[in-house]
Amino acid sequence: MLTRFILIQTSHAGNVGGAARALKVMGFDDLVLVAPRWANVLRREETIQRASGANDVLDKTRVVDTLDEALDGISHLCATAMTPRDFGPPTRAPRAHFESLMGVGVDRELVPRPEGVAFLFGSERFGMRNEDVYRCHACLSIPTAPNFGSLNLAAAVQLIAYEWRQTLGGFDLPPVVPERPAADAQSLAGMLQHLEQALVAIDFLDPAAPKKLMPRLNQLFNRAVPTPEEIHILRGVAKAMIKAADQAKR
Amino acid sequence: MLTRFILIQTSHAGNVGGAARALKVMGFDDLVLVAPRWANVLRREETIQRASGANDVLDKTRVVDTLDEALDGISHLCATAMTPRDFGPPTRAPRAHFESLMGVGVDRELVPRPEGVAFLFGSERFGMRNEDVYRCHACLSIPTAPNFGSLNLAAAVQLIAYEWRQTLGGFDLPPVVPERPAADAQSLAGMLQHLEQALVAIDFLDPAAPKKLMPRLNQLFNRAVPTPEEIHILRGVAKAMIKAADQAKR
Numbered sequence: 001m002l003t004r005f006i007l008i009q010t011s012h013a014g015n016v017g018g019a020a021r022a023l024k025v026m027g028f029d030d031l032v033l034v035a036p037r038w039a040n041v042l043r044r045e046e047t048i049q050r051a052s053g054a055n056d057v058l059d060k061t062r063v064v065d066t067l068d069e070a071l072d073g074i075s076h077l078c079a080t081a082m083t084p085r086d087f088g089p090p091t092r093a094p095r096a097h098f099e100s101l102m103g104v105g106v107d108r109e110l111v112p113r114p115e116g117v118a119f120l121f122g123s124e125r126f127g128m129r130n131e132d133v134y135r136c137h138a139c140l141s142i143p144t145a146p147n148f149g150s151l152n153l154a155a156a157v158q159l160i161a162y163e164w165r166q167t168l169g170g171f172d173l174p175p176v177v178p179e180r181p182a183a184d185a186q187s188l189a190g191m192l193q194h195l196e197q198a199l200v201a202i203d204f205l206d207p208a209a210p211k212k213l214m215p216r217l218n219q220l221f222n223r224a225v226p227t228p229e230e231i232h233i234l235r236g237v238a239k240a241m242i243k244a245a246d247q248a249k250r
Numbered sequence: 251m252l253t254r255f256i257l258i259q260t261s262h263a264g265n266v267g268g269a270a271r272a273l274k275v276m277g278f279d280d281l282v283l284v285a286p287r288w289a290n291v292l293r294r295e296e297t298i299q300r301a302s303g304a305n306d307v308l309d310k311t312r313v314v315d316t317l318d319e320a321l322d323g324i325s326h327l328c329a330t331a332m333t334p335r336d337f338g339p340p341t342r343a344p345r346a347h348f349e350s351l352m353g354v355g356v357d358r359e360l361v362p363r364p365e366g367v368a369f370l371f372g373s374e375r376f377g378m379r380n381e382d383v384y385r386c387h388a389c390l391s392i393p394t395a396p397n398f399g400s401l402n403l404a405a406a407v408q409l410i411a412y413e414w415r416q417t418l419g420g421f422d423l424p425p426v427v428p429e430r431p432a433a434d435a436q437s438l439a440g441m442l443q444h445l446e447q448a449l450v451a452i453d454f455l456d457p458a459a460p461k462k463l464m465p466r467l468n469q470l471f472n473r474a475v476p477t478p479e480e481i482h483i484l485r486g487v488a489k490a491m492i493k494a495a496d497q498a499k500r
Contacts, residue, residue, distance in 0.1 A: 144275045144277075
């Protein structure tokens with residue numbers, strides 16, 4: 001689905017670079033700047049530095065004068081702002097809104113899936129103008145601490161890009177270490193017997209008053225779910241304990 | 251729950267400030283720097299600038315020499331890194347891991363809730379050392395685009411802080427405009443009749459060949475679910491159309 005990020009009257013070059021990087025890392029590349037403070041913002045050093053390799057996104061980024069010029073192909077507009085006091089689109093948390101926009105439990109006859117979605121971000125100092133918010137279908141509000149809602153612009157772009165990507169199905173995790181095999185209970189029991197001998201040998205465990213030491217260790221190792229390789233290591237430790245005790249007693 | 255963010259060998263002051271802001275905005279305040287590149291990083295201009303008001307978090311931030319010194323009170327360690335090739339903790343997406351750590355469907359007898367959780371972030375250039383990863387209970391991997399996984403450090407802190415806060419129950423959205431009342435079908439029908447008269451008056455609608463204009467408009471207004479106030483506005487428009495048409499025909 002066409003997904004666009006629109007920054008309106010952005011004043012910090014670093015945030016433009018940070019936004020480009022945030023988009024790319026979540027697999028998006030459509031960034032439009034409406035009336036940025038610096039006409040040459042895409043070529044400023046701080047922009048390129050903070051983009052940190054997302055140069056292809058910067059190369060594609062359009063700079064336009066008005067919001068109208070940024071909206072071709074977009075059928076659903078999300079403001080990132082509070083709903084104005086008087087009236088305006090409903091305020092929603094991003095995850096809940098994206099789920100209802102794309103997700104389960106929505107009747108597609110009643111609510112067709114959008115053709116293209118744009119996320120609008122206001123300036124660092126003043127946020128979005130009401131007249132821009134009035135054009136939107138929803139106001140996204142990222143839930144923040146009650147006493148400190150000051151989210152950095154690039155951080156807000158990152159969070160929205162992440163949540164939207166998650167809703168679109170996400171990305172796979174990188175290939176992971178193969179499933180860890182669990183040793184069977186028989187080999188765990190064998191290791192524990194070996195360990196018990198060793199604990200007796202080093203005079204830690206008194207066979208006449210064992211208390212509950214071995215059941216406790218059994219529980220500990222049950223929770224750890226050791227692999228066969230780890231059982232092998234633990235038996236090696238037990239063997240070395242017994243050997244050391246034998247030598248000490250000679 | 252005790253929640254700590256630990257940055258290991260961080261080299262960019264801006265990222266320390268950005269991390270402090272990212273924590274505060276999600277309601278956290280426990281930041282520890284292990285062997286940062288600049289000993290005075292908490293007092294550098296770029297740090298304070300990027301913290302943008304999260305000075306109380308910077309004031310509380312501890313700078314220590316070793317990871318050990320950062321782990322008091324923490325019982326569950328999450329690396330933000332790939333699992334080393336040879337072995338190590340399981341790699342999980344943050345949301346899935348947090349849900350299983352805190353969430354539904356987990357038997358608390360088998361898996362007790364942690365006492366304190368720390369999130370470990372490696373240096374900007376080299377990520378986390380294997381020996382630090384080996385100490386962790388899980389590797390968190392933020393799902394990123396296959397061809398560009400280069401997430402900014404402060405952005406990664408922001409995403410993890412956000413996901414963890416969501417798992418802990420999140421924050422409420424700010425107070426929202428009162429529920430929008432829907433006009434009833436009777437007043438919608440009355441408005442449509444008024445509009446129909448107006449469309450006839452301005453010679454847009456031919457009563458002899460109405461086609462499906464009014465049912466189409468009825469469907470459009472059904473989807474828009476107008477409020478009583480909006481019905482009032484639309485009737486005002488219809489009235490003015492009729493008046494204009496009357497004057498034109500005089």
